[in-house]
Amino acid sequence: MARRDASPLAVLSAAALALPAFGASQPTERTLAVSTAVYQEDDLKRSNLVFGDVERYKVKTNQFYVSAPIGRNWSGSLSYDNESMSGASPWGTSESADGQSDVIMSGASIDDSRNGLDASMTRYFDQSSVSVSLGYSGEHDYHSRSIGLSYERDFFNRNTTLGLSASYSTDEITPTDAALFGRVLYGEKRSRSFYASLTQLMSPVAVLNVGVGLTSRRGFLSDPYKLRDIRPDSRLEKTITASYRHYLDWKQTSLRLDYRYFWDSFGVRSQTVSGSFMQTLSSGISWGPTLRYYAQSEASFYQSFDQYALPVTQAQSSDFRLSSYGAWSYGVKARYQLGAVELSGAIERYESDKGLGLNEPVAGHPALVRFGVFSLGLEFKF
Amino acid sequence: MVKTAAFMVMLFAASSCQTVEPWQRDRLSKKDMQLVSDPLEARRAEQIFFSKEASSGGAGAAGGGCGCN
Numbered sequence: 001m002a003r004r005d006a007s008p009l010a011v012l013s014a015a016a017l018a019l020p021a022f023g024a025s026q027p028t029e030r031t032l033a034v035s036t037a038v039y040q041e042d043d044l045k046r047s048n049l050v051f052g053d054v055e056r057y058k059v060k061t062n063q064f065y066v067s068a069p070i071g072r073n074w075s076g077s078l079s080y081d082n083e084s085m086s087g088a089s090p091w092g093t094s095e096s097a098d099g100q101s102d103v104i105m106s107g108a109s110i111d112d113s114r115n116g117l118d119a120s121m122t123r124y125f126d127q128s129s130v131s132v133s134l135g136y137s138g139e140h141d142y143h144s145r146s147i148g149l150s151y152e153r154d155f156f157n158r159n160t161t162l163g164l165s166a167s168y169s170t171d172e173i174t175p176t177d178a179a180l181f182g183r184v185l186y187g188e189k190r191s192r193s194f195y196a197s198l199t200q201l202m203s204p205v206a207v208l209n210v211g212v213g214l215t216s217r218r219g220f221l222s223d224p225y226k227l228r229d230i231r232p233d234s235r236l237e238k239t240i241t242a243s244y245r246h247y248l249d250w251k252q253t254s255l256r257l258d259y260r261y262f263w264d265s266f267g268v269r270s271q272t273v274s275g276s277f278m279q280t281l282s283s284g285i286s287w288g289p290t291l292r293y294y295a296q297s298e299a300s301f302y303q304s305f306d307q308y309a310l311p312v313t314q315a316q317s318s319d320f321r322l323s324s325y326g327a328w329s330y331g332v333k334a335r336y337q338l339g340a341v342e343l344s345g346a347i348e349r350y351e352s353d354k355g356l357g358l359n360e361p362v363a364g365h366p367a368l369v370r371f372g373v374f375s376l377g378l379e380f381k382f
Numbered sequence: 383m384v385k386t387a388a389f390m391v392m393l394f395a396a397s398s399c400q401t402v403e404p405w406q407r408d409r410l411s412k413k414d415m416q417l418v419s420d421p422l423e424a425r426r427a428e429q430i431f432f433s434k435e436a437s438s439g440g441a442g443a444a445g446g447g448c449g450c451n
Contacts, residue, residue, distance in 0.1 A: 033421070033422055034422075035422040035423070035426070037426055039430060061426060061429075063422045063425065063426065065421050065422050067421075077421075079421065079422075079425060081425065081426075081429070083429075112449075114448060114449070114450075116448075137447070137448050139448065139449045141449060142447075142448060142449030144447050144448060148442075150442070156401070157401065157403075157404070158404070159401055159402055163442075165442050169447070171447045173449065189447065191447070193439070195439075195442050197442075199417070201402040201407075201410065202400070203400055203402065204402050204406040204407065204409060204410065205409050205410070207410060207415065209417055211440065213439045213440055213442075215438075215439055237437075237438070237439060239437075239439045239440040241440040241441070243417055245410075245414075245415045245416075245417070247409040247410070247412065247415055249409070254412060254414035254415050256414065256419075260437070260439075260440040262437040262438075262439065262440070264436075264437075266436070268436045268437065270435070270436065270437040272437065272440075278414040278419075286414070294431075294435060294437075296435065296436055296437060299436065321434060321435060321436050322436055327435075344420070346423070350434075369434055371434075373426075373430065375423070375426070377420070377422060377423070
């Protein structure tokens with residue numbers, strides 16, 4: 001037995017076990033990545049505008065990521081995002097002459113930026129790992145701080161991995177021009193989140209992951225920039241997810257499928273299905289299409305237009321994000337591998353439509369968003 | 383919801399999985415076979431969908447929010 005343990009096969013097995021294939025194992029390489037992206041929403045139709053500007057949000061994003069093994073049993077990672085936003089956003093809705101809803105927009109002078117920072121440290125044990133993460137996201141009127149803890153445990157020779165994680169966050173908002181527009185002066189929110197997942201290797205070319213999530217938010221959950229937006233002060237969100245990855249040898253292609261079912265105490269439920277192919281060509285180029293389908297029902301307190309006759313203690317919102325709608329997004333991405341450096345680019349288009357919603361046909365919100373995203377990235381492994 | 387959960391459990395249980403030996407995992411280790419293949423892309427997409435849709439979560443315990451939602 002001792003001789004067989006020392007065989008090249010055993011050594012190879014030990015090395016292969018260290019591969020980062022869904023196990024709680026320490027990464028073997030350092031990764032440095034940067035990315036830049038532009039997000040641009042389509043203009044609002046002028047015929048649906050009551051007041052304000054039709055030019056909607058444009059967001060420029062720069063991102064940085066680094067991760068590295070530390071010593072024999074640790075690893076660390078750091079992510080930084082910077083976003084600069086400009087454009088107009090919906091303030092409210094009113095009833096038009098034909099009974100439909102029209103949109104009141106802000107001016108296009110909104111100009112803001114957001115900085116996000118996340119850091120995590122992971123300790124690896126024989127069959128498990130424990131991670132601690134800290135996060136911060138800051139805008140001039142919004143600050144969010146979070147802490148997370150996660151645990152992974154391998155079973156059955158690393159064919160099965162159990163993942164458990166929990167997080168806690170506090171958010172504070174101090175709306176701009178609060179006195180001028182009669183907005184709330186200060187609001188805070190506390191969120192607790194739990195997630196459990198099971199990952200199973202199905203074959204040498206297939207893996208399946210299923211997960212359940214629970215998030216509780218309490219505090220100020222309304223949008224202070226809307227003219228009439230009063231939401232319950234607690235929200236319980238639940239998710240069930242499944243992810244499947246399959247490698248097609250004959251085409252050197254990875255197939256990715258993801259599904260999420262979401263439901264919450266606001267009365268919103270949604271289905272999300274996304275899929276993509278990524279084919280590797282002999283020239284070092286990988287490419288493939290992406291497709292995503294999303295459909296949601298409206299919140300129980302959603303109103304097609306703002307109801308000023310209702311008491312301020314009664315929940316209501318005409319936010320298009322709480323209406324019944326669905327969306328298709330589609331795109332293509334490509335990568336080029338040049339030694340240890342990888343260049344990537346992606347373009348994606350998102351189009352929402354009231355007809356794809358989970359409720360019966362409704363009037364639809366005229367501010368439903370359509371946007372495009374273009375991104376470029378560079379990754380270096382060493 | 384119950385039907386969806388039952389489907390997930392059945393999918394997991396009924397899958398004809400086989401033991402995958404360590405030396406058989408080269409394809410599973412490829413970048414595009416990971417649950418999250420590109421951390422930056424995943425963060426950006428999560429931020430966009432979180433700010434434009436009523437649903438979020440499903441990729442681990444949720445972190446903090448932002449002024450976008």
